[in-house]
Every structure is written in structure tokens, then in C-alpha cells.
Amino acid sequence: MNRADTWSDRLAGVDAPALEAALDEDGFALMPRLFEPDVCRALAAAYADERHFRSRVVMARHGFGRGEYRYFAYPLPEPVASLRSALYPRLRGIANRWNAAMGLEVRYPPQHAGFLEQCHRAGQTRPTPLLLQYGPGDYNCLHQDLYGEHVFPLQAAVLLSEPGRDFDGGEFVLTEQRPRMQSRPMVVPLRQGDAVVFAVNQRPVQGTRGSYRVTLRHGVSRVRHGQRHTLGVIFHDAT
Numbered sequence: 001m002n003r004a005d006t007w008s009d010r011l012a013g014v015d016a017p018a019l020e021a022a023l024d025e026d027g028f029a030l031m032p033r034l035f036e037p038d039v040c041r042a043l044a045a046a047y048a049d050e051r052h053f054r055s056r057v058v059m060a061r062h063g064f065g066r067g068e069y070r071y072f073a074y075p076l077p078e079p080v081a082s083l084r085s086a087l088y089p090r091l092r093g094i095a096n097r098w099n100a101a102m103g104l105e106v107r108y109p110p111q112h113a114g115f116l117e118q119c120h121r122a123g124q125t126r127p128t129p130l131l132l133q134y135g136p137g138d139y140n141c142l143h144q145d146l147y148g149e150h151v152f153p154l155q156a157a158v159l160l161s162e163p164g165r166d167f168d169g170g171e172f173v174l175t176e177q178r179p180r181m182q183s184r185p186m187v188v189p190l191r192q193g194d195a196v197v198f199a200v201n202q203r204p205v206q207g208t209r210g211s212y213r214v215t216l217r218h219g220v221s222r223v224r225h226g227q228r229h230t231l232g233v234i235f236h237d238a239t
């Protein structure tokens, strides 16, 4: 069995109706223990090896927060490549249903390779999966990972460090901006190896008089002690 099959099998064990219900209710869903601790450690350690990456961003230089991240270069290393292509078909139905509910015409093809072709034809050719590294005092301002016209409306992040042991603080947070209402904050309780799937930008909410759109942003509260690493999996590529 090749690695991509292994990841498809692994994701086949995910409770799809529960994932979908959580995404519809809150705009995010947890996938607990997606990575084993040894995989988390290996990926976090890979941050130091420049050869895996196409660029490095020091967040304070751009007003993005404090801390840094690196975008992987193609070909993506394992398990990032397999996870990205195996997760996409599990989220595509929700993405298409959300777009229909929001009155958007875009629909996503069955396989990630097909969607990437669309991105690449539009000049979005640079890989977007990334590793983030935070030390004491670091944080990530609320943001959206939009990198061009082509956007897949869901993304995933995997926490590679263990809260309480490797770091304190550094909570993954989301805000949901509702039309003519105050924003709703959400804190996502993650442990090492847990993944969160969440809305990149907008999602539909079913109200009593039809559906309306809310806008999500995500970020990370200040890390108090220790080191925190995350893997980010974004399905569209960047210009």
C-alpha cells in the first residue's frame, strides 16, 4: 500500500457526518489524533531544514504577529503531500454545498490534482502548505489565507506540540463575523497531533429566514512559555 492509500484509509475512519455537522454549526471541526507523536516531532524538527521550503516569513516584519513560518517547496514531503490530497475529497462535498448555499457558482472537482490544475492555469503555482514556529511571546494575528482568485473554502491545521508540556498559551482561535451583529469568538482545544478543519473565509449559516454568510478569521493567542509548532494545510496554491 502506498502512503496516499494509507492516508485515505486513515481518513475513512473519520466520522464524516459528525465532521460535516460541526462545520455547519461552528465553521470548524476537530479531527483528534490525526498524527502520532513521533510524526509530530519529526515534522516540527523539519522546520530547521531549509531544503524543505520555498520561503520564510518573519511575522513581525509584516505586522502579522510574532513568530515565523515557512512555506514548503514542491514536491511536498510526506506526510504533507498525502494528507493534502487525501483530505481534499473528504471536504469537497461540503465546499460545494456551501458554495451552492451562498449562491456562488464555483464547484470543486473530485480530486485535488484537478483543483490544483485550475490554480496553476490561473498563475497560482506556488505551494501553500506551511510549518509555523512560535516561541515565548509569539502570536498570530487574526487572518485569512487567501492567495488569489481560486480559493478552496476549507483548510486544516495540525498542532505538532503538546500544550502544557511543550508550551503554554498559544491557543488556536477563530472569530465569526456576522452581518449586523457582533463577532463570535471560538477557542479550539487542540492537543498534539489533533487537526482542526475550518472555514478559510466565508460560510453559510441557516437562519429562520433563509441562509446568510458569515466571515471567519483565525489566529493564535500569545505563547507564554516554550515552543509551539503547527502544520498548515491550505488546498489552493498561491500567486
Ligand SMILES: O=C(O)CCC(=O)C(=O)O
Pocket: 132, 140, 145, 156, 157, 172, 218, 219, 220, 229, 230, 231, 232, 233
Ligand atoms: O499556528 C496555528 O495554529 C495557526 C496556523 C495557521 O494560521 C494556518 O495553518 O493557516
Ligand SMILES: [Fe+2]
Pocket: 143, 144, 145, 218, 232
Ligand atoms: Fe493561517
